[in-house]
Amino acid sequence: MPKTEGTQTGETVEELKLAAVAALDSADSNDQLEAWRVDFMGRKGRLTGLLRGLGSLEIDERKVVGAAANRLRGELESLFEERVNQSKSSQAPVGSIDITLPGRKPSHGGLHPSTQMIREITQAFNEMGFQTIEGPEVELEKYNFDMLNIPADHPARDQWDTIWVDDDTHNDVLLRTHTSPMQARTMETNDPPIRVIVPGKCYRYESTDATHEWHFNQVEGLAVDEGITFADLKGTLYEFARRIFGPSMKVRFRCDFFPFVEPGVDMSIEWQGNWLEIMGAGMVHPKVLENAGYDSTKYTGFAFGMGPERISMLRNEITDIRHFFSNDLRFLTQF
Ligand code: YSA
Secondary structure (H helix, E strand, O other): OOOOOOOOOOOOHHHHHHHHHHHHHHOOOHHHHHHHHHHHHOOOOHHHHHHHHHHHOOHHHHHHHHHHHHHHHHHHHHHHHHHHHHHHHHOOOOOOOOOOOOOOOOOOOOOOHHHHHHHHHHHHHHOOOOEEOOOOOEEEHHHHOHHHOOOOOOHHHHHOOOEEOOOOOOOOEEEOOOOOHHHHHHHHHOOOOEEEEEEEEEEOOOOOEOOEOOEEEEEEEEEEEOOOOHHHHHHHHHHHHHHHHOOOOOEEEEEEOOOOEEEEEEEEEEEOOEEEEEEEEEEEOHHHHHHOOOOOOOOEEEEEEEOHHHHHHHHHOOOOHHHHHOOOHHHHOOO
């Protein structure tokens, strides 16, 4: 390239080239590239100034310098374009991963502690031949009470403080207070033999404390067939306790009253030196069998109901049932 003097800016083409290439090399942001473009290639830029100054040169020199300056313009335009493309491709796309950041433990979800306990309980019964079914949480009075041998105005109803859907009339529709209505529903639509296990949410109009919630889960069980005896009830529930609490678990049955069983019992386990009640159970009352259209001289059955949160509390040494429903991750992530 000819060394040419006498242009308007006083710069030779060669000097301009050296300055432009060096400045372009050191431009490392979009703003600096734009500033370079304005400085060298813009309307008032250094290359334009050099071209404008050609008029003051002798005709022969003007031809030579003009050709060199035009070549330089082409070279600088393509160098600039190359740098712009480089800059575009080196910018990380939005949402990309910065692989230079230090590693962090990914957070992951899990099953709620109540769900885990319910699954463990139902699986124990599934393995003993019980089928898992579910039923409605908004229930009719007929199934929650009447068909379970708890007639209207019977004092036994007070045992299950009820949340009515229509609080003024207390009429017909309620939030189920236990999972036992599924006994009546199952028998109404199925013939024996029956072996079902029914997990689900229940609701009671009661104040909360460390062992009581106004909503909680229960797991109900029902077996009906010819020739079922109290020995079947004891054997099944003993096997259940062994599976959930360990092979050396001791259980105790004591008389209890539930209108839908005769005889009725509660089952306790020996836990850290104390007997703790874990469920109600009994032989299905003949009236309940008959309410569902079964011949109570032919069929017998047993039923039981337990609270999975209370069982999880025992096993995991949880002192307050309200932790299960308070959505505190410090509690939930321990399971
Ligand atoms: C009894 C005999 C059968 O043949 C069948 C089922 C039953 C159980 C009966 N339906 C019932 O609801 N009995 S219960 O009122 O004693 O509740 C059973 C279990 O539910 C309790 O042992 C407890 O674990 C849980 N539970 C009851 N009220 C609760 C509660 N859990 C938390 N908060 C409450 N407010």
